[in-house]
Amino acid sequence: GNSVTQMEGPVTLSEEAFLTINCTYTATGYPSLFWYVQYPGEGLQLLLKATKADDKGSNKGFEATYRKETTSFHLEKGSVQVSDSAVYFCALSEGNFNKFYFGSGTKLNVKP
Amino acid sequence: ETGVTQTPRHLVMGMTNKKSLKCEQHLGHNAMYWYKQSAKKPLELMFVYNFKEQTENNSVPSRFSPECPNSSHLFLHLHTLQPEDSALYLCASSPTSHEEQFFGPGTRLTVL
Numbered sequence: 001g002n003s004v005t006q007m008e009g010p011v012t013l014s015e016e017a018f019l020t021i022n023c024t025y026t027a028t029g030y031p032s033l034f035w036y037v038q039y040p041g042e043g044l045q046l047l048l049k050a051t052k053a054d055d056k057g058s059n060k061g062f063e064a065t066y067r068k069e070t071t072s073f074h075l076e077k078g079s080v081q082v083s084d085s086a087v088y089f090c091a092l093s094e095g096n097f098n099k100f101y102f103g104s105g106t107k108l109n110v111k112p
Numbered sequence: 113e114t115g116v117t118q119t120p121r122h123l124v125m126g127m128t129n130k131k132s133l134k135c136e137q138h139l140g141h142n143a144m145y146w147y148k149q150s151a152k153k154p155l156e157l158m159f160v161y162n163f164k165e166q167t168e169n170n171s172v173p174s175r176f177s178p179e180c181p182n183s184s185h186l187f188l189h190l191h192t193l194q195p196e197d198s199a200l201y202l203c204a205s206s207p208t209s210h211e212e213q214f215f216g217p218g219t220r221l222t223v224l
Contacts, residue, residue, distance in 0.1 A: 034212060043116070043202055043215035044155075089155065093211075099168065100145075100213060102155040 002027050006090050006103035013080055013110050021075040021106045023064075023090035031094040033057075033066050033073040038087045038105070047075075047088070085110045115139065116216035118203050124222045127193060133219045135186040135203030141214070142207060144186040146178060149200040149218070161186060193223045 007022040025033065032051045036044040048057030053068035062077045073090060090103040116137045125131050137144065146158040160168035161180040175197075177189040186203055200220050204213040 036215075041217070043118075043217045044204075044213075045215070046212045049212055099160065100157065104152070104154040 002031070002092060002094055002101045004090050004092055004101050004103040006106050009107040011106060011108050013108070015082055015110055015112050016079045019075070019077040019080045019108070021088055021108070023073045023075065023103060025071050025073065025090070025092050027092055027094055029094050031092040033064070034091040034093065035062070035064055035073070035075050036089040036091060038089065040086070044089060080108070080110045082110045082112055084108060116203060116205055116214050118216035118219050120219060121217065122220045124224065125190070125193065126224050127195070130189070130191040132190065133188040133201055135216055137184055137205040137214070139205060139214060141205035142183055143205060144180060144183070145204040145213065146186065146188050147202040147204065149202055155202070195223050197221065198223045
């Protein structure tokens with residue numbers, strides 16, 4: 001079956017530190033991969049996506065590369081800000097009717 | 113108003129009450145979803161509607177009853193809930209398969 005596994009949080013970093021949040025997936029076919037971000041008190045917002053192997057999604061300084069050989073889609077940012085503090089969800093979509101599978105989320109705390 | 117809206121944002125109800133959650137999308141999408149987000153658990157897909165037809169019911173108890181009168185509106189009718197049903201209920205919509213989902217801000221439900 002399909003599933004997504006994320007590293008457990010919380011992840012606590014100082015401002016300007018390098019960020020990596022690991023995500024690996026299991027899928028029966030060729031999924032699209034996504035990172036969503038949830039700020040306190042809000043719904044999920046799409047951060048970036050990749051639809052095929054070796055694609056790199058990027059947005060707001062975040063990036064992730066779709067690695068089929070390692071079934072991974074790790075999220076990275078070179079220099080985090082306090083405003084990046086949020087919960088980050090990795091997800092995949094496969095099959096008909098846009099069924100999504102989400103990871104359990106990783107909370108990021110960035111300290112000034 | 114744009115995007116995906118949900119009302120109410122907060123709801124407190126007793127176990128014998130009947131209430132409804134409302135979701136509206138102004139994006140012209142054809143698919144709508146209900147998710148349950150509980151603390152420290154992966155996002156749980158509850159229901160999926162495509163072109164007003166229910167295409168997914170993820171083993172949700174019958175005390176949750178969805179309704180999709182048209183492609184822009186989605187309701188979740190609640191009756192005789194349990195305290196463990198307390199969670200953030202998120203609505204989402206999407207245009208077609210393998211495209212990203214757009215989320216509303218959620219309704220924070222507390223069952224006493």
